[in-house]
Amino acid sequence: MHYEIVVVGGGAGGLELAARLGRRLGRRRGPEAVLLIDRLVFHIWKPTLHEVAAGTLDTHQEGLSYPLLARRNHFSFTLGDVTGLDLNARRLTLAETRDRDGETVIPERAVSFDRLVLAVGCGSNEFGTPGVEHASVLEGAEDAERFHMRLLAAFTRASFAAAEPLRVAIVGGGATGVELAAELIEAKTEFEQGLAADQRFRLEIAVVEAADRILGALPERISARAQQALERKGVRVLTGAKVAAVAKNGLATSVGEVPADLIVWAAGVKAAEANRDFGLEVNRLNQFVVDTRLQTSAPGVYALGDCAACPWEEGRLTPARAQAAHQQADYLARALIAAMRERPTEATFRYRDFGSLVSLGAGRGVGSLMGGLGGPNFFVEGLVAKAMYMSLHLDHHRAILGTARTAVLAVARLLQERVSGRLKLH
Ligand SMILES: Cc1cc2nc3c(=O)[nH]c(=O)nc-3n(C[C@H](O)[C@H](O)[C@H](O)COP(=O)(O)OP(=O)(O)OC[C@H]3O[C@@H](n4cnc5c(N)ncnc54)[C@H](O)[C@@H]3O)c2cc1C
Known part of the structure; x- marks a missing residue:
């Protein structure tokens, strides 16, 4: 299988990128234009995992299936765990997929690419x-x-x-x-x-x-x-x-x-040890070192989100946050589309911190919003902060589902909660 652009990891950043690329390139260039690979068959926005853990969010309602998202956004999807990268052959190895009984579902296979984006996230340190x-x-x-x-x-x-x-x-x-x-x-x-x-x-x-x-x-x-x-x-x-x-x-x-x-x-972040075997430059947290165009040490191979060590300001790295993954997906979608049309952009990626919001349970949050260049920072709390926090989740859904479907989903979930209660007991 050969694809023009392969994105590995359908998380907060990778899925948004695949959806944007699919809508702009996949529709015209066909199913070989953009491929998303993930080791799971469904997507959950990672910042909601604490709710899944507590049982106040149900993965069966919240999870969005990748094949469905692929069809809607004109990219291709394949299930697989990427275990190897051959930079000379521009080829990825996907491990054999087995079911719970150990039976082979999909044998080991290879996928080749013109351009590759690694968006495989991080674990805890x-x-x-x-x-x-x-x-x-x-x-x-x-x-x-x-x-x-x-x-x-x-x-x-x-x-x-x-x-x-x-x-x-x-x-x-x-x-x-x-x-x-x-x-x-x-x-x-x-x-x-x-x-x-x-x-x-x-x-x-x-x-x-x-x-x-x-x-x-x-x-x-x-x-x-x-x-x-x-x-x-x-x-x-x-x-x-x-x-x-x-x-x-x-x-x-x-x-x-x-x-x-x-x-x-739940302390600290660290990327997978396996990242060290990809032949790309990594830092001590196993993140792929990228430049301000999100390019790794190999030409045409990019990394974004938590798995990327991307320069920011005062010698610091872009933080491991959904907000950063979202901005990087947005930048890289524009840069890759321009490159595919043979009009490469000179623009570089610059992370903009819009502030941080933390949820303190139903109806409560706390955070700060950046007031822009030199402007004041606003402190927010209570219901306002919680509503803003929830709007980030909706923004992510809008990027992959569109506004109308996001609205329908939000109302359906609200009604479901009213009928069945917040806590999942089964
Ligand atoms: C509980 C929790 C709460 C958080 N709250 C916030 C918050 O409030 N605000 C905020 O900004 N950030 C928050 N974060 C951080 C945020 O979730 C991450 O910064 C963001 O998800 C990073 O996006 P990503 O695309 O880099 O990776 P991820 O979203 O982690 O996605 C990585 C994807 O890659 C796939 N994958 C990994 N390895 C492979 C492989 N070898 N082959 C194929 N697929 C692979 C995974 O299945 C996954 O789908 C929170 C994180 C957690 C855990």
Whole structure:
């Protein structure tokens, strides 16, 4: 199989890029113009994974199938895990796909390309911590669903042993850890509805952060507000607490032991070790080093999103955020379309920080919005911040589904929630 442009990874950045390229190139040039490869058959917007983990978002409703998105946006899709890249032959290797019984579904195969975009995202950074295998991670939809099943079992167990609290430790006080803590409280409230009074139980959540404040990448005022909001909900926020080891029943930290029945590792980001085998320059976090045109060390091979180490300002790299992946997809779509029409653009990519928003459960959020060049920054919180936070998700859906379908989907989900409740119990 040969394609003009191959995008590997249909996440926040890769899927938006494939959809834009498909609409502009695929329609006229045919199905060999743009190919998207992903190791899963459906797409979930990663910033919602904490909701999937808590059970307040159902992957079966939220997940969008890639073949359907491909048809609507005029790109081709193939299921596969990319395991090798031959730069000389301009060819990718896709590993054999097996079903749950170990039977081969698709044999190993190769895909060749003229231009390649790597958008394979990142996982969490475990910093070589001993015992980290006892913690759950939220790197993909499958991890989040696995944690959700553990959470439901733990809720049920706790509801029949109501004298004992259920203890959850979340390692990492970044957006993922903070949002997950808030969402778990909502999930517990929903779970208890309809339970007999003697089945109510205590949920003790600890957010463990090595730095001296949570949400360290955001302004101090946001950290302080988020910490207040979590503490008001009964969450214990431990800052300056470096995790030395993880065990089945808790954490050993620099400020003492943190007992836990469930542990989630949500600290830092690191790309896959396998990225080192692609023959491209990578940094110590295994991210592909790119220039301001998002080109890697090989001509015609690009990287975007979390897996790319892209220069920004003051020697810093573009942050690993959906906002950055979205802007990079937008830039690269324009650059690649111009190159295919043999009118290459001189424009380079420059990340623009529009601010950050953090969800603190249903109806609450906190964040800051950048006021533009030299302008003031606005602090937002409460329902306004939450509405803005939710609008980012809708923007992503608009980029891949269009405005009308996004509106229908949003209304359908609202109605479904009204009828069946927020928490997924099965
Ligand atoms: C719980 C959580 C909350 C977050 N909240 C926010 C937030 O509020 N705001 C924000 O800006 N950012 C947030 N982020 C970060 C944001 O999700 C990422 O920055 C963003 O998803 C990166 O997009 P991406 O396209 O680079 O990668 P991803 O969205 O991670 O997509 C990578 C894709 O590549 C596929 N893939 C990986 N390896 C292979 C392979 N070898 N072969 C084929 N396919 C492969 C994966 O299946 C996946 O579909 C959050 C992250 C998490 C985990």
